Amino acid sequence: MEKQIILDGKHVAKEVKDSLKHRVEALKEQDITPCLATILVGNDPSSETYVKMKGNACGRLGIRSMQIHLPEETTTDQLLDQIIALNEDESVHGILLQHPVPRHIDERLAFDTISIEKDVDGVTTEGFGQTAFHFGRFPSCTPAAIMEIINFYNLEVEGKHAVVIGRSPILGKPVSMMLLNRNATVTVCHSKTENLPQIVQQADVIVAAVGMPKFVKGDWVKEGAVILDAGYNKGNIGDVDYDSCVTKASAITPVPGGVGPVTISMLLKHTVLSAEMKS
Numbered sequence: 001m002e003k004q005i006i007l008d009g010k011h012v013a014k015e016v017k018d019s020l021k022h023r024v025e026a027l028k029e030q031d032i033t034p035c036l037a038t039i040l041v042g043n044d045p046s047s048e049t050y051v052k053m054k055g056n057a058c059g060r061l062g063i064r065s066m067q068i069h070l071p072e073e074t075t076t077d078q079l080l081d082q083i084i085a086l087n088e089d090e091s092v093h094g095i096l097l098q099h100p101v102p103r104h105i106d107e108r109l110a111f112d113t114i115s116i117e118k119d120v121d122g123v124t125t126e127g128f129g130q131t132a133f134h135f136g137r138f139p140s141c142t143p144a145a146i147m148e149i150i151n152f153y154n155l156e157v158e159g160k161h162a163v164v165i166g167r168s169p170i171l172g173k174p175v176s177m178m179l180l181n182r183n184a185t186v187t188v189c190h191s192k193t194e195n196l197p198q199i200v201q202q203a204d205v206i207v208a209a210v211g212m213p214k215f216v217k218g219d220w221v222k223e224g225a226v227i228l229d230a231g232y233n234k235g236n237i238g239d240v241d242y243d244s245c246v247t248k249a250s251a252i253t254p255v256p257g258g259v260g261p262v263t264i265s266m267l268l269k270h271t272v273l274s275a276e277m278k279s
């Protein structure tokens with residue numbers, strides 16, 4: 001096989017974060033400290049870890065993080081009140097409601113209560129519409145991370161067949177739109193898709209966003225395909241069976257160290273951008 005690239009998400013994330021440092025400093029000279037508010041509802045240990053990681057990443061860049069932790073039994077109305085208070089708080093530039101919320105909460109309504117100016121995580125219906133129509137400031141962070149990796153490594157997308165596995169509102173669906181906007185031919189697969197392996201075998205670019213550990217197998221992968229693994233299953237296991245896929249791919253993201261770190265850097269970038277819009 002021709003040379004192969006392991007797509008280094010940690011390196012891409014570092015480049016993004018380094019490019020934000022002087023922008024944060026410039027804001028501080030105007031007495032503006034970019035601020036991200038995170039809301040975590042309930043006590044899912046991996047969600048707690050992710051929120052903590054996001055807070056730490058903010059801290060290292062000089063972005064203020066306001067971490068709000070609500071109990072499992074929080075009602076939809078109580079959550080909406082919290083979001084509304086953050087919408088009205090002038091010192092807050094971005095709001096992230098950690099997904100998933102407990103089942104009794106209307107997550108879509110909660111996401112859509114976040115004001116579009118502060119939707120740095122790209123979860124609102126309006127934000128999705130903007131992304132789909134190829135404008136707007138803040139695409140969802142994991143899809144933005146996938147596109148950032150594609151851009152950083154100059155991976156070819158135009159005219160290529162991209163197969164996205166998964167159609168979730170903040171991952172599979174928006175990344176499909178973003179690939180379409182880059183002139184890929186996009187196939188979106190999901191739990192009802194028939195003959196999935198045969199479809200994936202036709203892909204030049206594979207985006208795995210299923211939420212099932214090691215779901216994509218090496219024998220589904222065309223020789224030379226580019227593989228982007230957006231999976232974050234328990235134990236830091238991706239949606240791609242790396243060992244069987246790595247021998248086929250021309251480029252592949254590992255887990256950990258692939259899409260995940262870039263996702264966080266996109267969140268920081270959007271928060272800084274949101275603060276700049278107010279300066």
Ligand SMILES: Nc1nc(=O)c2c([nH]1)NC[C@@H]1CN(c3ccc(C(=O)N[C@@H](CCC(=O)O)C(=O)O)cc3)C=[N+]21
Nearest residue numbers: 097098099100121141142232256257258260261263264
């Ligand atoms: N509203 C919302 N927005 C999100 O963007 C969002 C969310 N909810 N819910 C959960 C998923 C998951 N997610 C990850 C971010 C970083 C890593 C990451 O950096 N992982 C490291 C390893 C993690 C570790 O060291 O423990 C890596 O892949 O190298 C993973 C997963 C964002 N998500």
